[in-house]
Amino acid sequence: MATAEAGIAVSLAVRAFHGGVRLARFKEGVRGKPSCEAPLPQRLIFPLHAHVGTPTRPVVRVGQCVLRGELIAAPGAYVSQAIHASTSGVVAEIGAHPVAHPSGLSDTCIVLEADGEGSAVEPWPALDFELVTLAALQARIVDAGIIGMGGAGFPSHVKLKEGMGHSVRMLIINGVECEPYINCDDCLMRERAAHVVSGARMLKRAVQAEACVIAVEEDMPEAAAALAPFLGDGIELALVPAIYPAGGEKQLIMALTGMEVPTHGLPIQAGIVMHNVATAVAVYEAVALGQPLTARMITVTGGVANPANVWTPIGTPISHLIDYCGRVQSIDRVIVGGPMMGTAVLSEAVPVGKTTNCVLALRRDQKTAHPMPCIRCGECVEVCPARLQPQALYEFARAKDWDSAQNYYLFDCIECGACAYVCPSNLPLVHYYRYAKSEIEALESAQARSIELKQRFETRQSRLESEGPSSTITQEEELEPAEERPSTQSQREVIQQEVAEAIARGRAKRQLLREEGAKHGSGPDEGPQP
Amino acid sequence: MTVILSVTLLAVIAFASAWLLRIGGQHRDERSRSAVERINDLLPQTQCGRCGYAGCRPYAEAIARHEARINQCPPGGDATILNLAELLGEDVLPLNPRHGREQPPQVVVIDEAVCIGCTKCIQACPVDAIVGAPTLMHTVIASRCTGCELCIPPCPVDCIAVAPLAMTMSHWKWPPPKLALP
Numbered sequence: 001m002a003t004a005e006a007g008i009a010v011s012l013a014v015r016a017f018h019g020g021v022r023l024a025r026f027k028e029g030v031r032g033k034p035s036c037e038a039p040l041p042q043r044l045i046f047p048l049h050a051h052v053g054t055p056t057r058p059v060v061r062v063g064q065c066v067l068r069g070e071l072i073a074a075p076g077a078y079v080s081q082a083i084h085a086s087t088s089g090v091v092a093e094i095g096a097h098p099v100a101h102p103s104g105l106s107d108t109c110i111v112l113e114a115d116g117e118g119s120a121v122e123p124w125p126a127l128d129f130e131l132v133t134l135a136a137l138q139a140r141i142v143d144a145g146i147i148g149m150g151g152a153g154f155p156s157h158v159k160l161k162e163g164m165g166h167s168v169r170m171l172i173i174n175g176v177e178c179e180p181y182i183n184c185d186d187c188l189m190r191e192r193a194a195h196v197v198s199g200a201r202m203l204k205r206a207v208q209a210e211a212c213v214i215a216v217e218e219d220m221p222e223a224a225a226a227l228a229p230f231l232g233d234g235i236e237l238a239l240v241p242a243i244y245p246a247g248g249e250k251q252l253i254m255a256l257t258g259m260e261v262p263t264h265g266l267p268i269q270a271g272i273v274m275h276n277v278a279t280a281v282a283v284y285e286a287v288a289l290g291q292p293l294t295a296r297m298i299t300v301t302g303g304v305a306n307p308a309n310v311w312t313p314i315g316t317p318i319s320h321l322i323d324y325c326g327r328v329q330s331i332d333r334v335i336v337g338g339p340m341m342g343t344a345v346l347s348e349a350v351p352v353g354k355t356t357n358c359v360l361a362l363r364r365d366q367k368t369a370h371p372m373p374c375i376r377c378g379e380c381v382e383v384c385p386a387r388l389q390p391q392a393l394y395e396f397a398r399a400k401d402w403d404s405a406q407n408y409y410l411f412d413c414i415e416c417g418a419c420a421y422v423c424p425s426n427l428p429l430v431h432y433y434r435y436a437k438s439e440i441e442a443l444e445s446a447q448a449r450s451i452e453l454k455q456r457f458e459t460r461q462s463r464l465e466s467e468g469p470s471s472t473i474t475q476e477e478e479l480e481p482a483e484e485r486p487s488t489q490s491q492r493e494v495i496q497q498e499v500a501e502a503i504a505r506g507r508a509k510r511q512l513l514r515e516e517g518a519k520h521g522s523g524p525d526e527g528p529q530p
Numbered sequence: 531m532t533v534i535l536s537v538t539l540l541a542v543i544a545f546a547s548a549w550l551l552r553i554g555g556q557h558r559d560e561r562s563r564s565a566v567e568r569i570n571d572l573l574p575q576t577q578c579g580r581c582g583y584a585g586c587r588p589y590a591e592a593i594a595r596h597e598a599r600i601n602q603c604p605p606g607g608d609a610t611i612l613n614l615a616e617l618l619g620e621d622v623l624p625l626n627p628r629h630g631r632e633q634p635p636q637v638v639v640i641d642e643a644v645c646i647g648c649t650k651c652i653q654a655c656p657v658d659a660i661v662g663a664p665t666l667m668h669t670v671i672a673s674r675c676t677g678c679e680l681c682i683p684p685c686p687v688d689c690i691a692v693a694p695l696a697m698t699m700s701h702w703k704w705p706p707p708k709l710a711l712p
Contacts, residue, residue: 049699103702371709431707438703443609445701446574453575453676456657457585502646506687510644 016255019383020243021418023340025219026180029307030299035187037311038324040118043092044315045351046072046083046110047099050147052154053079058110060091068120069292072110075142081155081354082145086294086313089114100318100336100353104346112315123290129202134164137206137287144286145293145354150174150185150247150276151337153355156283159275162268163207169271171209172256173200173280175216175223176240176247179338182358184297185277187309189216189223192281197230199280202287204234207273214277215252217242244340245416249274251385263412278357298356300325302335303363312352319348321359332364340417369426380419380429386412390419394429397436402443405436413437566594572613574606577656578678580630585656599623604630605676635695636677642667644689651681651690 049055054077066072066085073083090113097109127140138160146156163171173196177185189196196214204212211234216223218239231237240246240255250261252274259270267274275283278296285291294314298321301307305326312321318334335342336350338358352359380390388409396405413433420429570590581602583589592598593614600614601623608625615622625632640651640660647665659675662668670690682690 099699101699101702102704103697103699105697105699105702107699428707428709431704435704435706442701442703446609450571450573450575453577453657454570454586456674457575457577460656460658503686506644506646506689510641510688513641513643 016240016258017246017251017385018387019385019418020245020251021383021421022242023178023180023244023421025242026301027183027186030183030301030309031186031222033308035191035297035309035311038313038316038321040087040114040116040313041316041320042114043317044086044089044112044114044313045097045099045317045349046085046112046315047097047351047353048073048083048108048110049099050081050153050155050353052147052152053077053081055108056080056083058094060094060110062091062094064091065089065115066091066112068118069123069294070121071292072112075155079155079158081147082143082292083110083314084145084292084294085112086315087112087114088117088119098345098347098350100343100345100350100356102343109351124286126290127287129205129287134206134208137202138164140286141206141283143292144282146279146282146286147293147354148276149278149282149296149354149357151341151355151357153353156275156279159268159273160203160206162266163209163273166268167271168207168209168268168273169211170257170273171200171204171207171212172252172272172274173203173212173214173277174247174249174252174274175214175220175277176252177220178217178242178244178247179340179342179358180244181301181360182299182338183301184299184309184357186216186220186223187299188277188281188297189214189220190226193223193226194230195281195284196277197227197235198288199282199284200235201233202283203273203275203280209273212236213238213256215240215256217246244418245385245414248385248414248416250414263409293354296352296354296356298352299358300361301358302361303328303331304361314354315351317349317351318345318359321352322348322361328361328363330363331361333362335360335362340421341415371427372425374425374427377424379422379424383418383422385416385418386414388413390429393436394427394432397432400439402436402440406440410436410440566590568617569593569614572606572610572617573603574610574676576605576676576678578605578676578680580604582629593618599626601626602629604632605678607632633677636692637672637675637695638670638677638679638681638690639672639693640668640670641689641691642669644687646687648686650684650686654681654684656680 048058056073057076058073060066060072067088068085070085071082072085075082091110092113093111095108096106097111098104099107099109127136129137138157141160142157148154148156175185175189177183200212200214213236214227215238219242224237224239227237238256240252245251246255249267253267253270253272254260257272261267261270282293286293295311296314298310298312300310300321304322305328308325310321310324318336322331322334333344334348335344336356336359337343339360342358342360374391374394376391378391384390392408393405393410393413396408410433415430415433417430420427423429570587573586573590575586577585579585581589581598583592583598589598589602593600600618600620601611603610604625611622611625645667647662647667649662649664651668652660652662656678657674657676659671660668660681661671677692679692
């Protein structure tokens with residue numbers, strides 16, 4: 001049980017959620033140091049496809065000059081986000097570029113060539129959040145392109161809208177950085193406590209929450225002390241035990257309220273809305289300063305010479321950040337996010353996004369363990385924060401028994417990696433769960449597609465039946481209506497001749513194109529035969 | 531008296547049972563009619579006809595009549611065979627190679643520079659995935675195309691080609707973990 005020095009903390013039951021592990025923190029390298037600002041890279045990359053929702057729609061052309069804060073891609077739908085240029089420059093390219101995704105695939109990105117001046121657009125007028133309408137507040141958050149910056153990247157305005165429709169008992173500002181190495185939210189709370197609390201007040205008003213709690217870990221005394229002077233008036237601080245994954249949404253709700261978010265349920269159904277600390281800062285900047293989200297705090301750590309919290313323009317390539325923090329020759333692998341839940345990237349050219357909280361460079365000497373068969377020790381069951389049976393899910397995934405995996409609530413797995421961390425056989429358990437989840441999702445989408453295809457086919461069939469056999473217009477009929485059809489044999493022959501010539505011309509053209517290889521690499525009957 | 535009562539009672543029981551059996555039989559008819567639907571629901575609905583029937587529904591009917599085996603659907607592949615075997619309580623069979631092999635997802639592409647606008651492919655497409663008008667260029671709506679290849683033979687100028695469906699992040703799958711356990 002912990003209480004902060006200033007006596008502002010809400011005390012909590014220790015280990016209020018099931019399981020979890022105490023991890024080595026590896027945060028010392030960056031914790032004591034003030035944050036720094038990354039120099040501007042030459043090129044910035046903005047992927048159009050966010051983690052969640054519909055891809056954004058570019059609103060700039062190649063060659064167009066943009067200023068910092070200018071909209072370059074508009075939301076493609078309600079669940080989507082706006083993207084703004086994070087510096088001034090010229091749109092160099094809109095095309096495929098590697099992005100931070102486990103597949104290593106490329107995606108459509110807007111590439112911006114920085115001009116180095118950093119001149120910005122006029123900020124929007126500041127809003128007095130206590131006076132403006134909730135709709136105006138929400139519109140500002142949409143316009144500023146704010147999404148959940150804790151990792152999932154869910155558009156914040158959607159959460160707000162849901163919060164407006166329900167009575168919200170508690171707004172939780174999540175500052176529990178439970179993963180090792182990551183320190184960016186801690187840094188924001190230490191250095192910009194006033195902004196964090198202001199952002200929390202704005203979010204609290206937006207969802208009309210009864211209470212607001214800023215949750216931090218009990219080993220973040222500096223952050224708690226920094227926040228203390230700004231608290232009160234409906235904003236409280238809560239300390240949670242430093243047990244991984246205390247910062248998980250469902251785990252934190254459990255720790256703070258004792259309520260469990262049900263399977264397939266959302267926190268809002270329990271009257272809870274949760275936002276990340278960085279999101280709160282972004283909301284403050286959008287509402288009080290009129291600035292869109294164009295930069296964020298990122299922890300650059302691991303095998304670099306000078307690990308630090310770096311205020312980074314969105315779209316900066318990872319290689320640029322690693323160079324800035326001191327590249328070490330032995331860097332072997334780069335992980336975006338933390339060591340437990342992050343994504344290993346295949347290329348350092350990938351950009352940081354609004355959800356990137358950490359860039360972790362791993363050295364070659366950090367060796368990987370060899371997996372052994374499961375010995376059914378049950379350690380994984382003990383630590384699973386979702387109260388699942390990881391060893392059973394592992395066997396089901398191995399056996400491709402998707403039904404049983406779902407019956408054992410595979411989709412409640414938050415992929416925190418606690419099971420794999422404690423596994424004495426070093427089994428890559430989370431990989432199995434991700435594999436099983438993506439297989440099940442693929443099967444479900446195939447099923448949905450077959451239903452759609454069936455409908456299309458049946459619609460077509462009924463249309464053809466109702467129109468009768470002669471309904472489809474063929475080329476000949478279109479060219480020569482029935483009454484004008486040539487009656488004499490010679491005329492018919494002439495037309496047949498013409499049709500044959502047209503077909504021959506088409507074939508010849510096709511042959512020519514095929515020989516040139518101009519259009520397609522393969523001909524019609526050279527399909528992808530395995 | 532007792533004899534009459536017993537006979538009457540037995541007769542009543544016999545008629546009641548007969549009536550119940552009849553109801554049950556009707557119910558079984560109901561189920562056997564929907565069996566075609568239930569089989570059809572498991573088929574991929576590409577309507578490609580590779581099974582030897584005119585489409586997915588005729589194939590489902592043939593399976594229900596025990597005329598066709600469950601391993602004749604190449605687009606559905608192993609997953610469809612497993613599902614059909616489970617529904618029908620039959621043994622799992624390998625895909626019959628006579629009907630084709632399971633292929634990665636594919637779409638067809640019209641070479642628009644060559645298309646003469648004859649509408650023959652539009653008439654062949656079972657799912658209305660091709661748009662165009664007589665004498666005007668046609669094109670394939672890639673997201674609607676099932677890759678059934680039915681449009682390829684009718685094309686008089688051979689301007690339709692098969693292309694593998696480009697891998698995107700939305701349908702990327704995690705690969706199975708490579709685990710060599712001792």
